[in-house]
Amino acid sequence: MNKNNKATIHDIARALNIDSSTVSRALNDSPRVTQKTKDKIIAKANELGYQRNHLASNLRKSKTYTLGVVVPRISRHFFSSAIAGIEETAYQEGYNVVICQSLEALEREQKIAETLLANRVDGVLISISMETSSYEHLQALRQRNIPIVFFDRFCDIPDTCNVLIDDFQAGFNATEHLILNGSKNIVHFSGTQNLDIYRNRYNGYKVALEKHNIPFREDFVLSSKLMKEDGVENAKKILALPYKIDGIFSANDVAAIGALQYLKEQGKRIPEDIAIVGFSNEPISSIIEPPLSTINQSGFEIGKTATSLLLSKVNNKTSKSISETIILKTNLIERKSSVR
Amino acid sequence: MNKNNKATIHDIARALNIDSSTVSRALNDSPRVTQKTKDKIIAKANELGYQRNHLASNLRKSKTYTLGVVVPRISRHFFSSAIAGIEETAYQEGYNVVICQSLEALEREQKIAETLLANRVDGVLISISMETSSYEHLQALRQRNIPIVFFDRFCDIPDTCNVLIDDFQAGFNATEHLILNGSKNIVHFSGTQNLDIYRNRYNGYKVALEKHNIPFREDFVLSSKLMKEDGVENAKKILALPYKIDGIFSANDVAAIGALQYLKEQGKRIPEDIAIVGFSNEPISSIIEPPLSTINQSGFEIGKTATSLLLSKVNNKTSKSISETIILKTNLIERKSSVR
DNA sequence: ATTAAAAATACAATCGATTGTATTTTTAAT
DNA sequence: ATTAAAAATACAATCGATTGTATTTTTAAT
Secondary structure, three states, X not given: OOOOOOOOHHHHHXXXXXXXXXXXXXXXXXXXXXXXXXXXXXXXXXXXXXXXXXXXXXXXXXXXOEEEEEEOOOOOHHHXXXXXXXXXXXXXXXXXXXXXXXOOOHHHXXXXXXXXXXXXXXXXXXXXXXXXXXXXXXXXXXXXXXXXXXXOOOOOOOOOEEEEEOHHHHHHHHHHHHHHOOOOOEEEEEOOOOOHHHHHHHHHHHHHHHHOOOOOOHHHEEEOOOOHHHHHHHHHHHHHOOOOOOEEEEOOHHHXXXXXXXXXXXOOOOOOOOEEEXXXXXXXXXXXXXXXXXXXXXXXXXHHXXXXXHHHHHHOOXXXXXXXXXXXXXXXXXXXXXXX | OOOOOOOOHHHHHHHHOOOHHHHHHXXXXXXXXXXXXXXXXXXXXXXXXXXXXXXXXXXXXXOOOXXXXXXXXXXXXXXXXXXXXXXXHHHHOOOEEEEEEOOOOHHHHHHXXXXXXXXXXXXXXXXXXXXXXXXXXXXXXHHOOOOEEEEOOOOOOOOOEEEEEOHHHHHHHHHHHHHHOOOOOEEEEEXXXXXXXXXXXXXXXXXHHHHOOOOOOHHHXXXXXXXHHHHHHHHHHHHHOOOOOOEEEEOOHHHHHHHHHHHHHOOOOOXXXXXXXXXXXXXXXXXXXXXXXXXEOOHHHHHHHHHHXXXXXXXXXXXXXXXXXXXXXXXXXXXXXXXX
């Protein structure tokens, strides 16, 4: 045994008067070692409390068995759920996960990409920041042949994969739901327009209006970073509009809740005067009063799916360069904020 | 260069007709290499895009530069904030972090401990599960000389550290606040009694009553797992009590909110009829109506403090065996749910 | 200019596991 | 019993960096 009291394959080999290469093969269940010898080796390994040294093994195989995960903010419920899904899938396959948060800042995201490169991760799962409009840092990863899977937020880089939800359909469903519940003047809270998710939700909104012959109005779309304060600001703008707004489709729950609370303070009844639908099914959405209708997107599922896809790329060098996009279904959760 | 197109110290050595040991020393800024040579080597390293292979380096140094983090549930806001603090501090010192969730189950926690052992983490940060009442799996880590820092949830194992908040004081403050706002019949929602945090909050509650000459009643303490449904159940029990309850101190926000919503449904006015104080300052607590008074505990700060402490143990083999407990301050956030 | 001391650099082993090739042992056919 | 083929095991190099020791070069003192 070495100084750290940890057994190595050489300790096992010595104890059995056998070569360490045979021990290695036995422990990896190679067909080149007879069962009798394997049994002997495994017994001795257990006796000595042997545990494979992954550093040595990975060095030899020049794999780190580590995946990099980049999210805008770990404390956002959707992302922590996604991380839970990512970890579960990764651990099952013997991979570790390094988690980083960009805090929605491009500069931080670029630094993180460098760090992941230096750490030689075997693959990267990323939900790009709202600021991300240049892609060199991501292309640098691809140049080193590190597979990338984008999740939730679409990114169009050659030879990478995307795992998304059907934002267009979700936006359509949310808006149509408002229409079917009697709303006519429906505003839309949108996010920063360089993210596809927001453009798609926006388009869903537009098409739902069209389908029901409701004229689309540019000034009914309010873009912001969708923070709570943005929701309050948007609500103020709504009340100042020369139309009687009776419905809101917000591209996230946080802004929807900001608006909901402000409108209640101003004496508006929800949903009677104004019906509201959010997006994401954050935990708060079920607790707010009235409970907020919203689009449910399972972060856990998205995380699991994205990780499976990434691991298939990591393990299959052949298909590494094939782009793929998986679109997961969402469902509308109807709560009191929109049902009349 | 090797097949992966990644430069090694040997590539640099060859290019400069110099020994790789000198290259290694230069890149580690050893005083044994002259500045002139260092400059040359660093220039060539940049030219070749050299990045140290941590696997090789760590193998040689027999350190993994990885910390294990175990939390009950990653999606709980307090824990995801703590993780953010842990990661920030760890990354600054060049450590990676492996995150695991016990889901409040002892069995899962035991498996995780094994995995961390197999991964040879350099240290462990853990907030034990509610079920954790046996400690062999944690002692096994100590036997391998892996330092452990417990955070948030106290655990009494020799040669380990704790980073906690002053739950007793917080419980005292919350209760006294209710008393000062006119509550006389105050119930306490407590958690599972094998966790010190809940015992301490309970004791703070008791002592605050004593100080203000309010008799303590055993049947005013309701223990549960503090889920939302537990809060609802507790609220039902309160209404069935032969006393007019006018205050609730809940050991967490989730149960407090369950009760708050149920009591409102039953026509109780908050805070006029019943004042409520929660614990943890979860994001929902400020959004619920009325906003919930609560004890603010910064997960981010706790995570940072715990990690600094752990890294000092990891780097100082000498003091590794000294126990230490750091207690962080909390503050009461007074919101509408309790202020009359 | 010579020489001892100090500084800089090279040599070689090592961390622990893996893997292609060589050698030994076993099996099976005559 | 001999021998060729097949199976099992041993040998030796390797992944890339680190580090104690040996050697060479430089510096400074006479």
